[in-house]
Amino acid sequence: MAFEDLTARARIREAALEHFARDGYDRATIRAIAKTAGVSPGLLRHHYGSKEDLREACDHYVFEMLHRVNAELLTDPGATAQTQQTAKPFGCYVARSLADGSPTVGPIFDELVTMSEAWLARADDSRTDTPTVDRRVRAALVTAMKIGIPLLHDHVSRALGTDMFGLEGDRLVALALLDIYSHALIDEDVATSAAAGYEEPHR
Amino acid sequence: MAFEDLTARARIREAALEHFARDGYDRATIRAIAKTAGVSPGLLRHHYGSKEDLREACDHYVFEMLHRVNAELLTDPGATAQTQQTAKPFGCYVARSLADGSPTVGPIFDELVTMSEAWLARADDSRTDTPTVDRRVRAALVTAMKIGIPLLHDHVSRALGTDMFGLEGDRLVALALLDIYSHALIDEDVATSAAAGYEEPHR
DNA sequence: GTCTATATAATGATAGAC
DNA sequence: GTCTATCATTATATAGAC
Numbered sequence: 001m002a003f004e005d006l007t008a009r010a011r012i013r014e015a016a017l018e019h020f021a022r023d024g025y026d027r028a029t030i031r032a033i034a035k036t037a038g039v040s041p042g043l044l045r046h047h048y049g050s051k052e053d054l055r056e057a058c059d060h061y062v063f064e065m066l067h068r069v070n071a072e073l074l075t076d077p078g079a080t081a082q083t084q085q086t087a088k089p090f091g092c093y094v095a096r097s098l099a100d101g102s103p104t105v106g107p108i109f110d111e112l113v114t115m116s117e118a119w120l121a122r123a124d125d126s127r128t129d130t131p132t133v134d135r136r137v138r139a140a141l142v143t144a145m146k147i148g149i150p151l152l153h154d155h156v157s158r159a160l161g162t163d164m165f166g167l168e169g170d171r172l173v174a175l176a177l178l179d180i181y182s183h184a185l186i187d188e189d190v191a192t193s194a195a196a197g198y199e200e201p202h203r
Numbered sequence: 204m205a206f207e208d209l210t211a212r213a214r215i216r217e218a219a220l221e222h223f224a225r226d227g228y229d230r231a232t233i234r235a236i237a238k239t240a241g242v243s244p245g246l247l248r249h250h251y252g253s254k255e256d257l258r259e260a261c262d263h264y265v266f267e268m269l270h271r272v273n274a275e276l277l278t279d280p281g282a283t284a285q286t287q288q289t290a291k292p293f294g295c296y297v298a299r300s301l302a303d304g305s306p307t308v309g310p311i312f313d314e315l316v317t318m319s320e321a322w323l324a325r326a327d328d329s330r331t332d333t334p335t336v337d338r339r340v341r342a343a344l345v346t347a348m349k350i351g352i353p354l355l356h357d358h359v360s361r362a363l364g365t366d367m368f369g370l371e372g373d374r375l376v377a378l379a380l381l382d383i384y385s386h387a388l389i390d391e392d393v394a395t396s397a398a399a400g401y402e403e404p405h406r
Numbered sequence: 407g408t409c410t411a412t413a414t415a416a417t418g419a420t421a422g423a424c
Numbered sequence: 425g426t427c428t429a430t431c432a433t434t435a436t437a438t439a440g441a442c
Contacts, residue, residue: 008407024303026229029435040409041436047407051436099302099354100227109358123388133379140362141352141379142388148351149344151302155312159343171401176336176344178401182394184385185326185345191385198374198381211425233418243427244418250425254418413438420431 009047011037016058021093025055025100059097059104062090066108095150109143116143129188132195149173212250214240219261224296228258228303262300262307265293269311291368298353312346319346332391335398352376 006014015037019028030051034041048054069087097105116139124131131138149156153164162169209217218240222231233254237244251257272290300308319342327334334341352359356367365372 024227024229026227030437031435042410042438043408045437049437098358101357106358106361109355110362113362120388123386123390126390127386131382133375133382137363137375138379138383140359141376141383144352144355144359145348146351148349148354149347151351151354152312152347154304155301155309156343156347158309159313159316160340172336172340173344174401175398176341178389178394178398179334179336180341180344181388182391183326183330183387185323186381186384187326187329188385191381195378195381198377232416234416245420245428246426248419407442409440409442411439411441413436415434415436417434418432421429422427423429424425424427 008037008039008043012039012044012047012054013058013061016054017062017089017093020055020058020100021089021096024096025102030054055097055102056104058093059102062093062097063105063108065090066094092150092153095147098147099151112143112147113139116140116146211240211242211246215242215247215250215257216261216264219257220265220292220296223258223261223303224292224299227299228305233257258300258305259307261296262305265296265300266308266311268293269297295353295356298350301350302354315346315350316342319343319349 012033015033016028018036019033022028023032030041030044033054034044037044044054048057066087069083069090072083094105094108098109113136117136120135120139120142124135149164156173157164157169160169160172162172164170164173215236218236219231222236222239225231226235233244233247236257237247240247247257251260269290272286272293275286297308297311301312316339320338323338323342323345327338352367359376360367360372363372363375365375367373367376
C-alpha cells in the first residue's frame, strides 16, 4: 500500500481499518493503531477523538468507498476484476464490523441484502416452482452466509490447505462458490417433505 | 434453564457459555460471568484458574456435548427435533468461538466440514456434470457459510422482522434454508463461463 | 499538527480469611 | 468451597508543551 505518502490523518485511518478488520474492535488498541500509522496516540486522539469515534469514521469511509465502487461497476461493468480486487479489503472490514456489532454498519448489511435480492430475482425467474419463503428473507440468509466465509477465513484456509486470501486460495474459493451457487445441494423432494414438517407448527 | 439446581462449578460454566456466546470472549468479563452464575470472581478462579482456562473448559464441554448429541442422532434418528433444539445454544457458542479465534475449537470446524462433505457426496451423486472443485473445499465453504448465519443474527433478525432465535424466526430460517439449498442460485451456464476466466490465471 | 507525560477506569490475577 | 480485599497491568482519555 502507498502508505507513507498519505497525510497523518489518512495513515491513521488506513491503520485503523487494518487493525479493526484483522483483530476486531476490542482487540485492536489505540496504541497499536498509532504505531502502525507511525504517529503518537495523542495525535490519533487529536484527529479522531475517541476510539468509538475512530470506528465511526472508518465505517463512514468504507460506506462511501463501497458506494463509489458500486457506482463505478454500474457505469463500467468492464473494470470488474480490478475494482473488485480493490474493494476486497473493505469487504473484510465490513464483515468483521458486522460481526463485532458496530452500531453504524447495519445499513451496509441491508444494502447487501438488497443486492442479493436483485440477484435472487433472476434465479427465481428461471424456477419452475414458486418459492415458499419471502425473497428478502432468503436474500438476508444468502448474504449472511457469504459474509461467513471471510469471518472464518482462518478455518477455511486450513481446510483449503492454503491461505484463502492468497492467489491460489482466492481462485479456489471463487471457483468453488460458482460451483456451489450453480447447483442444488439437497434434493428438491427431500426439501419439500422436510418443509412440510415446519409449515404448520400447531397441528 | 435449570440454573439454580446446578453446582457452583456447573453454574459458572453455564454462565460462561452464555456470556462468551453472546458478547464474545473479549467483551465477556470474569466479573460479569461470576455475577450471572451468582458467585464471586474469586470462586471462579478457584474452579477454573484463568479466563483462558475457563474458555478451554467451555470448549471441551461443548466439544463432548456435540459428540454426544451426534451419537444420539445416529442411534435414534427419531429424536431429531428435541435433540437439535438442545444443541442449538451450543451451536451459537461454537460459531462465536470460531470467529473469535479460540485455539481449541478448530477441530470442531474440521468435523463440521467432514459432515458437510458427507452431505455433499449425496448431492454430487445426483449431478449430471462432474464437480470441478475438490469436495472438501466446497464443504469448507458451505460450512463457513452456514455458521455465518448465527454470527450475524442481529442483522438477519432485522431483515426477517423478527428474532431469528424466536419461534417464528426459527421456522422462517429453516424453511428459507431448505428452499435455498434445494435450488441453484445462478444459472449453470453463467457459472461455467465465469469459471473459465479463473481456470487459467496465466494465459 | 505533533509529541510526551499523566490521570482514570476497567480487568485479570492473587492472597488470605472463614 | 466460598468470600472479600487488593495488586498489577493495560487501555482509554486527557492536559499541556513545542
